Amino acid sequence: xxxxxxxxxxxxxxxxxxxTAISALDTPSSEAGLAVDPFALTRQDxxxxxxxxxxxxxxxxxxxxxxxxxxKSSSREFFERSEKTWRPMVALLLSxxxxxxxxxxxxxxxxxxxxxxxEIIEIMHTSTVIHDTVLEDYEAFEKGNxxxxxxxxxxxxxxxxxxxxxxxxxxxxxxxxxxxxxxxVEIMAGALEAIMKGQMQLHRPVDDAPVGMDAYVTNLExxxxxxLASGCLCAALVAGYxxxxxxxxxxFAYGMNLGVAYQIVKDLQITExxxxxxxxxxxxxxxxxxA
Numbered sequence: 473x474x475x476x477x478x479x480x481x482x483x484x485x486x487x488x489x490x491x492t493a494i495s496a497l498d499t500p501s502s503e504a505g506l507a508v509d510p511f512a513l514t515r516q517d518x519x520x521x522x523x524x525x526x527x528x529x530x531x532x533x534x535x536x537x538x539x540x541x542x543x544k545s546s547s548r549e550f551f552e553r554s555e556k557t558w559r560p561m562v563a564l565l566l567s568x569x570x571x572x573x574x575x576x577x578x579x580x581x582x583x584x585x586x587x588x589x590x591e592i593i594e595i596m597h598t599s600t601v602i603h604d605t606v607l608e609d610y611e612a613f614e615k616g617n618x619x620x621x622x623x624x625x626x627x628x629x630x631x632x633x634x635x636x637x638x639x640x641x642x643x644x645x646x647x648x649x650x651x652x653x654x655x656x657v658e659i660m661a662g663a664l665e666a667i668m669k670g671q672m673q674l675h676r677p678v679d680d681a682p683v684g685m686d687a688y689v690t691n692l693e694x695x696x697x698x699x700l701a702s703g704c705l706c707a708a709l710v711a712g713y714x715x716x717x718x719x720x721x722x723x724f725a726y727g728m729n730l731g732v733a734y735q736i737v738k739d740l741q742i743t744e745x746x747x748x749x750x751x752x753x754x755x756x757x758x759x760x761x762x763a
Contacts, residue, residue, distance in 0.1 A: 513568075514561045521560055521591055528595070528643050559597055559700050560590030562730065563707045566723055570711035585710040588651055592644045592660060593703040599640035600667055600695075606630045655715060656706045663702035670695020689732065697731035 511518070567586030641664065648657050673681065673691050681687070704727030708720040 510561060510565055511558075514564045517564050517587065517590075518557060518561060521564075521587065521594070522557070524587075524591055525594065528591075528647075557594060559703070559731075560594045562700060562727065563590045563593060563703045566704055566707045566726075567711060570708060570713070570719070582710045582712065585651055585653075586707050588647055589656070589660075589703055589706045589710065592647050593699060595640050595644045595647070596660075596664060596667070596699055599637040599644070600671065602633055602637040602640070603671070606633050651710070653710065655709055659702045659706055659709075663699045666694045666698040670698075689736075692732045692735050693728060696735040697728040700731035701725070701727035703727060 563586060564583075567583050571582070644660075644664075648660055651657070670691055674695060701724045704723040705715070705720055708717075708723040709715060713720045713723075
């Protein structure tokens with residue numbers, strides 16, 4: 473019954489997102505059929521965002537004290553990774569879409585708040601990435617991060633990795649307080665709780681945990697989709713939409729679906745690489761057939 477209700481809620485969210493997408497397709501701007509690069513649309517905002525995050529890492533918010541060099545280097549490694557920073561970009565694009573074009577081409581009034589939300593999304597996501605690099609007892613040292621390389625120790629590297637992730641989460645909490653919006657604070661705090669819950673379900677499942685595709689997607693919604701969905705919802709709130717409005721709910725559904733879809737593709741790529749490595753090992757283990 474619980475699984476059926478979860479599937480029903482998922483279908484409802486998909487319906488809302490689909491209806492919103494169909495409505496958007498009816499607008500004249502989509503009839504041109506022109507391909508638009510979302511990264512080009514938000515290039516200036518993303519440049520500002522990365523600069524702000526750099527300041528967040530280098531200095532403690534609200535004071536002139538510098539952060540610990542190991543924490544800085546560990547955190548910076550993940551912000552400068554090769555993966556494109558697309559999650560905050562989604563919130564920024566929604567912020568622009570909610571207000572439409574202004575007469576002078578300037579950003580809407582709520583865009584500064586949306587910038588803070590985008591920053592929080594990226595910092596929270598990066599903190600979970602850092603926590604994911606904590607090595608298990610059976611994992612090779614080479615799989616570690618900057619902290620492991622600095623200390624040449626799995627134990628010390630793990631401790632610093634945990635501290636670096638927590639360090640970023642504390643920054644996200646301070647940034648949340650600057651918005652002075654209790655709904656946004658509540659939603660993003662709930663997103664953080666969902667991430668931790670989803671990670672526990674993934675790495676330390678209980679004995680009677682459900683298995684199968686529905687359980688997998690539910691876990692993705694909790695540990696991956698919820699953060700982006702919450703960020704999109706908050707972008708709608710600072711734009712002036714009510715929390716229960718159709719627009720706000722569509723923003724949440726859009727972020728959820730996009731976050732889950734991305735993680736599914738990423739998981740498939742990891743699975744394919746693992747199968748390829750296993751297949752190569754099997755080929756080396758089995759001697760070639762003689763004629």
